[in-house]
Each structure stands twice: as structure tokens, then as C-alpha cells.
Amino acid sequence: MKYFRLQFSLVMGVCLAVSCLVSAKAQAQLVCLPAPRLLTTMPMGGQAGTTFEVTITGENIEDADELSFSHEGITATPSLGKDGLPVANKYTVTISKDCPLGIHEAHVMTRLGVSSSRAFNVGRLPETAQTAANTSLETAKKLELNSICNAVMSRQKIDYYTFEAGKDQRVIVDCAAKGIDSKLNPVVIIADERGMDLVVERRGGMLDFKVPETGKYVIKVHGLTYDGGPYHFYRLAVKNVARDEIVPRMPSIRKVSAFSWPPAGLTSEMLKPEAEPNNARAAAQKITLPCDISGSFFPAADVDTFEFTAKKGEVWWVEVASERLGRPTDPSIVVQHVSGSGSEVKITDLVELSDIPSPVKVSSNGYSYNGPPYNAGSSDIIGKVEIKQDGVHHLQIRDLFGGTRNDSKNIYRLIIRKAAPDFSLVGWALHMNLRNGDRNALSKPIALRGGATMPLEVVVVRRDGFDGEIELFMENLPEGVTATGLKIGKGKSRGTMLISAAEGTPRGLTSAKFFGRATINDQVVTRPCFLASMQWPVKNAWSEVPSPRLMADVPVSVSTSEQAPITIAPAEEKVWEVTAGEKLTIPLKHDRRSDFSGANITLKTYGEGFDRNKAFDAPLKAEASEAVLDLATLKTPPGEYKIAFGGYAVVKYSENPKAVALAEIELKQAQQQATALAAEAEKLQKKGDAAAKEAAAKAKTAQADVTKADKQLKQATAKAKPKDIVEIIFSKPITIRVNPAKKAK
Known part of the structure; x- marks a missing residue:
């Protein structure tokens, strides 16, 4: 049995460029089109019922015009200077008295859409700042x-x-x-x-x-x-x-693994504490199933033993939460059948339970190399106990990391229940599994360019034997934005959510709602899907460990300053029908808005029932291509399906070329102003006018403005110079109906 385990985590880097797309010189290429990222707020929170100023910093947020939060009880307006104009990156924030205490999200709206989030705390204590x-x-x-x-x-x-x-x-x-x-x-x-x-x-x-x-x-x-x-x-x-007061820690963000806790409908009505001492078998705490127990791995090397009776054929499900409660623990359980007594006692191992495995293979390093850089698994437990014999049983729980840890805060919650089939969902922006190039682990906000389709990878932790299919859907999206879920199939662990913005969609931001829906015991069950993101945009994971976490909301935005490099869509918006066992050819149209490095994009098929379709190349410089689906090979059963095609392409990206034109206009105006003021100063000086000194000072200031405008033009021109960036390209979703084959007469 397993009482000790060493876990090694090899963390290296992220997002490498694709060898088939990128030549050897692409080692220095960038990955992912620019996105706004909020990096700091100062202060990082505030007292409910107060108003104060917040200063922000970030990437690609120079033109931020709105600071927003995940809860409507926190509002912000731009701070104004003495001239009555907004001060860059400063906001006046008000927290309502009834705003919930704890962690919320802050994000800014920019030219490129909504930024990544930063944790923002609301408390009840007065606050100060280090000034x-x-x-x-x-x-x-x-x-x-x-x-x-x-x-x-x-x-x-x-x-x-x-x-x-x-x-x-x-x-x-x-x-x-x-x-x-x-x-x-x-x-x-x-x-x-x-x-x-x-x-x-x-x-x-x-x-x-x-x-x-x-x-x-x-x-x-x-x-x-x-x-x-x-x-x-x-x-x-x-x-x-107070001396006996139980003092909680300050609020904290949650790790990705926490998405699967708590089970739906969990209350504290049946919750009972463990009763020490219960380490030895002779002192085992007697319990009756089902049960809900709170305990702690304390003191060091603590082993809690519980005794219950059960009958042959009974099936119980055991769930433990500790790591998902934010504790640095690794719970392990052994269930044993106990017969006899005294020197004749016989102990028979029934089952050992440990770990909730990741629903999908996680990257073997910190960046997306051969799997997602997000681990939705946990060192907690969801497992099944099948009773083989009538009689007394012992359940022993311990922390595999607890041999030397003497911390009463290492708590756990142990639930033993009859099967309650259910599921929990978490999603994140799809990362590229690339092998050559930059090692990035980037926070990727849902900031859509017009004509773009952004894929989210969604995974499921299934409870108590549930293996049904799960439909994915979103609500409360900005105008012009649609969301199409590629379902999680029966017994499968992964699905995809596609979020699309039509070309010409107006600028907008909403806090979307993300769900999964399934039928369990003839009842339709809907569960929320949490969104995960990287805390920081890690550009070289060789030197920094990526750190993903759960977010408190799902902000979705559209920007109008840029359009997607290319939109790939079916030639017709319709349900594409095919007979089971035949081939379906779907003509695709390409709306290109950028140039690309490389002649083709290799597209994979996403969507349950079609994900084994052979990858195919689509020409990047052509206006059209076609996808062929061989249902004889795929053996896809009759039904209606949602699919999409996705791959990686190297975009020749020019950042904000409009800024160059604006900078040119500002430089020309500054030069004209400087020329006029210089001429006026010279004229007054020749006349010996008393105002000549003041005019000369104005001319000098105007010349400084010219220098500043010239510098801004050079910066804008450098930014707008086309650069190669590897980007995920996804088609618009496609609906396919597979009809049953006609029976031979």
C-alpha cells in the first residue's frame, strides 16, 4: 500500500514555434497576437463602503479607458487632473457597503479589448498604503x-x-x-x-x-x-x-484544481468533527454511513481511523477535499475489512484511494509542449469502495506529505455517500503545442478581433460513475458575438468552446456566463464552467514557473481597432448533411486581412465524432479550400454534430498602423506650430519688442514638442513594422447531420 510518495514537477517553458510552419530562423519568432494584460493595481483592494484612487500598470493598456470589476458593487471612473482631463492609468474606485468580502477581479478595456485580470480584494478593515x-x-x-x-x-x-x-x-x-x-x-x-x-x-x-x-x-x-x-x-x-477566536486567513485566489469542489448541493447539515485520539485501530472513531466529517492532519504524521459496518454488495463513493481547500497536502485513504478479535484479528485490504487524475494529459513541462499547461487534477480523492464482505471496516486517512508538518490548519473534509453522479467543468484559452521557438505561458483574455474565432479547451471531472455527454453553452455575450460548444462526448474528458465575433461587430464587453448541461437519471442538470488563466504572462518559462489559477468571472470583449488576420468559414451557412459511411466535402472560404509566412496552414478537425479526421493543408494565399470527412473511416454514428477546423499560422502582423498616421499628423502640426512661433520670436527680437523673450520661450517649447512628436512617430513606426507571430487560427463552427445509411432491400 502507498504511504509515501515523492512527486517531481519539471517546469521548463511554454509556446514554441511549429517546425512544419516555421524555418530555423523562427527560433526568435513571437507567439500569439498582442493582447492587453493588467499586471498591477495599487492598492490591491479596499474597505467596503470607501472611495479611493487606484493606479494600474500593464502590457498593451496605454489607451485603457475603463477599469471594471467582476462584481457590480465595485465601480471606477477615470481620475481627473487639474486640467479636468483624465490622468492616464489612474481611476477613482468606489466599493459599496454591501459588496461581498473576498477576492474579485479587476480588468481594463483597451483598444485591443478586455485585459487579463488581477485579483482585487474587498475587506472590512481600514486600509493604508506604503507611500x-x-x-x-x-x-x-x-x-x-x-x-x-x-x-x-x-x-x-x-x-x-x-x-x-x-x-x-x-x-x-x-x-x-x-x-x-x-x-x-x-x-x-x-x-x-x-x-x-x-x-x-x-x-x-x-x-x-x-x-x-x-x-x-x-x-x-x-x-x-x-x-x-x-x-x-x-x-x-x-x-x-480574542483569545479563543478562530481567525481565517485573508482571502486567496483558487488553484485550477479547486474547480471540482464542492459537489453541487453540499451543505454542512450532516457535518461532524473527527474525534481525537483516533490514530490506533483500538481507538477508531465509529461512524455510520453516509457521513460528512471535518478533520485535520494534525499533529505531524497524524493517521485518522474511522470504523463502520457495511454489507456485501454495497457501493460507497468517497470524496476528500484538502488540497482543493488550498492546503499543501496529499490525502491518502486505505479501506480494510476487519474480522476476528484480539490476537485472531484479520485485516484485509479492500481498496486504496489517492488523487483525482487530470482529465487530460498535462504538459510534461510548464509550457504547452505536449499538453495543456493547466492541471485540473488534484491530490485530493474521488473514489469508489465496493464492499466484498459483511462486517466491520476501517477507513484510515493520512497526509502523504504530513510526516513532519505540524500545522493544525491542514484541514480536510471527508464525505462518504451513495452514488450521486455529477460533473465539474473548467476551461481555458487553448494553447499551442509547439516545439520550436519562444517558451511562453501567456495569460490570454477573451479579447476578440472582428472575424475571429477563439477556442477554449474545456475538461471535466466526473463524479460517482457519471459518463454521459455534456453540452457546452454560454450566455450574456456582447452584441455580434456567438458561442458554440463542441460537446464532451460520452465517457470523454475534453470538449471545446468556440467564441466568434462577426466582422464589423461593435466594441463591447460583458461578463458572460459559461455552463455545461447533461442528462443524469432522466433529469437535465446544468453546472457552471469555471475559467482558468495564467496569473502572469511568462515569456520565458526556462526562468520563471508559470502559475495558473481560477478566475472569478468570464469577461468577453470585442475590439474594433483590429480585425482577425483571416476568417475561415464554410462556403454556406447551413446544416451539412451526409449519410453514415460516406464522404462529406465542405468547401471553405478564406477572408484574408493579413499576409502570412508559409504557403499553407495545417488544419485538424475538432469536435466529438470527427476528431480522428486526418489533418489537411489549406492554402493561405488562396480564397478557398475544402475539407473532406471520411465517415467510413471515422465510423461516426448518426446524429447532429458541431465541428471546427483549427491550426497554427505565422502572421505578418503590423501593430496599430493607424497610430503611425496619427503620429505623422501630430508631427506635422507640431512642426508648423514650431515654425510659426520661431518666426514670430525672430520678428519680435529684431524689433526689440519686450515680448521677444516670452515668444522665444514659446518657440523653444514648441521645438521640444516637435522632438517629442518625432520620437512618438519613430516608436509607432517601429511597432507597426511587420513581424512574424505564430497564432492559433480556428474556423467558424460548422453543423453536420449524419443520417442513417439506407438499409439494403
Whole structure:
């Protein structure tokens, strides 16, 4: 039986260029067309019922005009300068009093559409911000008890804070970093007034401090490796709490694996705590099935033993949540039949349960090389127990990582139930499985160009034996945007959602709703589909570990400043019919808006029932191509299907050429203004006019404007210079009806 396991994670890089598409020189090519990405907000949250200013930074957000949030209780308007005009990247944010506490999402709307998200926290404590360097004991920032400070860690520095407390007070110091999208691994220390360390937390945990004497105390914060910079932000909470109060951690984002928890309809009505001591078999805690138990892997090397009776032929399903609750654990269960007593006791292993496997093969490194860079599996448990004999059974649960971990916060929830077939869904923007080129793991917001179809990969964790097909659908999309789900087939683990924007679609942004629908026990069941994204756009995963997470919403946008490089669609918008066992030829039309490197794009077929269709080449410089589906080879049964064709192409991308034309106009206007002012200054100087000095100053300023406009033109021209970028190209979805073959008479 398995009581110990070492897990190795090899993380290397992401998104490489395709060898069949790209020549050897393509090693330096870029991957994925530019997308807006929100990288930081300062502060990273705020107190419910307050208004404050937020400053943002990001990629491709220079023209951001709207800061929005995943909850309507948080609103923002551009901050205005003394001239009454909006100040770039600054917004006045208001959080309503009734806004739910916890993690929300912030994103900005830009020329290219909606940006990737950044976690934004809403709490009930007053908040401050680090406004000056506090990297020495002498410059320590004073904090009031029951407050939160938003700060950024400086590289190779220690941030100092002070607080005052009375003897025997209980003070909690909690530093949120990884849980709010930060790259910081914080070390937090409480020291005496002279800066001498008293207690230290190096694993990102919470300090629970009993004040020994009334006075001033120091908090020191630094990175585990003394790293820092604008992406190493944190929220430091200092709380005065009651002696017996249970204090939760500050809110945290959720890992991708958490999408499968909790089961639908779970309540706490039957929840009972484990009762220690229950390590030894003789002290096993007696339970009656079904049951719902809360426990903890504490102290170190804890083994919790539960005893129940069951009859031969009974089938029970066991689910454990711990890793999905955000704990660094790896639960393992052994169920055994117990017979006899005393020296005659006989223990027979029945089943060992561990891990929820990933629904699909995950990339063998951190980027999308031979599978998605997202792991939807978990070290938690969903498993079946089939009772072979009547009588007493023992269930033992332990943490395979818990031999030396002495942390009471490593909790778990154990559910034993009769079969309740169900499913959970998560999706993410499809990544390219490329082998040569840049190693990227990019956050990819659903920011559609007109004429584009964006694919989302969707995977399912199935519960308690459910193996039915699942339909995918979306609601509340922007005007002109449609979503077509390529269903997850019976017993399969993967599907595709296609989101398409028609050419000429107006600019728009909505918070879409994403669902899966199936029939279980003759009842139609609808479940939400969570969206996952990379926390950071990792451009070289050789040097940085990609970090995906779940998002709190599904923002979908359309931009009008750019169109898709190419739209591939069926020649006719209709249901394409074919008889089972025959061939279907679908003519495709190409609406090209860009040039491409390479003559062809190799297209694969996506969609249940057709995904084994042989890949084919479509000419990139032609106006049309055709796809052939051989149903004799595919053996696709009669029915109606949704499919699409997708592949990779190297686009000759020119970034925002309109900006060049605008910059040229601004330069010409600046030159004309400068020439006129220079002439006026010279004229006044010759006359000896008293206004000549002021005119000369204006002419000098105008010449500086010319220099600035010339620099902006050069920058815009450099950006607009065509560059090769490998991009995912998907056709519009196609509906196919396979009719039964006629029976021979």
C-alpha cells in the first residue's frame, strides 16, 4: 500500500514555434497576437463602503479607458487632473457597503479589448498604503491594530513596520502575497522594539502572537530570496483578536484544481468533527454511513481511523477535499475489512484511494509542449469502495506529505455517500503545442478581433460513475458575438468552446456566463464552467514557473481597432448533411486581412465524432479550400454534430498602423506650430519688442514638442513594422447531420 510518495514537477517553458510552419530562423519568432494584460493595481483592494484612487500598470493598456470589476458593487471612473482631463492609468474606485468580502477581479478595456485580470480584494478593515520607503528601523511605518497596509517589496530590502499593543493581547499578523497574484514569497517576522526577532514565519503562513509586555513591536517583511520589484506586492494585516477566536486567513485566489469542489448541493447539515485520539485501530472513531466529517492532519504524521459496518454488495463513493481547500497536502485513504478479535484479528485490504487524475494529459513541462499547461487534477480523492464482505471496516486517512508538518490548519473534509453522479467543468484559452521557438505561458483574455474565432479547451471531472455527454453553452455575450460548444462526448474528458465575433461587430464587453448541461437519471442538470488563466504572462518559462489559477468571472470583449488576420468559414451557412459511411466535402472560404509566412496552414478537425479526421493543408494565399470527412473511416454514428477546423499560422502582423498616421499628423502640426512661433520670436527680437523673450520661450517649447512628436512617430513606426507571430487560427463552427445509411432491400 502507498504511504509515501515523492512527486517531481519539471517546469521548463511554454509556446514554441511549429517546425512544419516555421524555418530555423523562427527560433526568435513571437507567439500569439498582442493582447492587453493588467499586471498591477495599487492598492490591491479596499474597505467596503470607501472611495479611493487606484493606479494600474500593464502590457498593451496605454489607451485603457475603463477599469471594471467582476462584481457590480465595485465601480471606477477615470481620475481627473487639474486640467479636468483624465490622468492616464489612474481611476477613482468606489466599493459599496454591501459588496461581498473576498477576492474579485479587476480588468481594463483597451483598444485591443478586455485585459487579463488581477485579483482585487474587498475587506472590512481600514486600509493604508506604503507611500514612502520604510526599509530601516528608523523609517518604519506605524500601523494601527485592525488595519491593512498595501505595499510593494523592494529588491534586497526589508520593509519595517511598528505597532503598539498591551500585555497578553493576541495579535495576528497575516501577509497576503501569492494569494493575491503576487510573485512575492514573503518572510514575516515580529520583533521587539530594538528589532530583535521574536517569531518568524517563512512559509507564507500567519503569525499568532501573544504580546509579552505592553509596548512597541516591529514587523519585518522581506522576500524569501530577497527578491522584489513592482510585481512583488503584498497586503499586510495586523489584527487584535480574542483569545479563543478562530481567525481565517485573508482571502486567496483558487488553484485550477479547486474547480471540482464542492459537489453541487453540499451543505454542512450532516457535518461532524473527527474525534481525537483516533490514530490506533483500538481507538477508531465509529461512524455510520453516509457521513460528512471535518478533520485535520494534525499533529505531524497524524493517521485518522474511522470504523463502520457495511454489507456485501454495497457501493460507497468517497470524496476528500484538502488540497482543493488550498492546503499543501496529499490525502491518502486505505479501506480494510476487519474480522476476528484480539490476537485472531484479520485485516484485509479492500481498496486504496489517492488523487483525482487530470482529465487530460498535462504538459510534461510548464509550457504547452505536449499538453495543456493547466492541471485540473488534484491530490485530493474521488473514489469508489465496493464492499466484498459483511462486517466491520476501517477507513484510515493520512497526509502523504504530513510526516513532519505540524500545522493544525491542514484541514480536510471527508464525505462518504451513495452514488450521486455529477460533473465539474473548467476551461481555458487553448494553447499551442509547439516545439520550436519562444517558451511562453501567456495569460490570454477573451479579447476578440472582428472575424475571429477563439477556442477554449474545456475538461471535466466526473463524479460517482457519471459518463454521459455534456453540452457546452454560454450566455450574456456582447452584441455580434456567438458561442458554440463542441460537446464532451460520452465517457470523454475534453470538449471545446468556440467564441466568434462577426466582422464589423461593435466594441463591447460583458461578463458572460459559461455552463455545461447533461442528462443524469432522466433529469437535465446544468453546472457552471469555471475559467482558468495564467496569473502572469511568462515569456520565458526556462526562468520563471508559470502559475495558473481560477478566475472569478468570464469577461468577453470585442475590439474594433483590429480585425482577425483571416476568417475561415464554410462556403454556406447551413446544416451539412451526409449519410453514415460516406464522404462529406465542405468547401471553405478564406477572408484574408493579413499576409502570412508559409504557403499553407495545417488544419485538424475538432469536435466529438470527427476528431480522428486526418489533418489537411489549406492554402493561405488562396480564397478557398475544402475539407473532406471520411465517415467510413471515422465510423461516426448518426446524429447532429458541431465541428471546427483549427491550426497554427505565422502572421505578418503590423501593430496599430493607424497610430503611425496619427503620429505623422501630430508631427506635422507640431512642426508648423514650431515654425510659426520661431518666426514670430525672430520678428519680435529684431524689433526689440519686450515680448521677444516670452515668444522665444514659446518657440523653444514648441521645438521640444516637435522632438517629442518625432520620437512618438519613430516608436509607432517601429511597432507597426511587420513581424512574424505564430497564432492559433480556428474556423467558424460548422453543423453536420449524419443520417442513417439506407438499409439494403
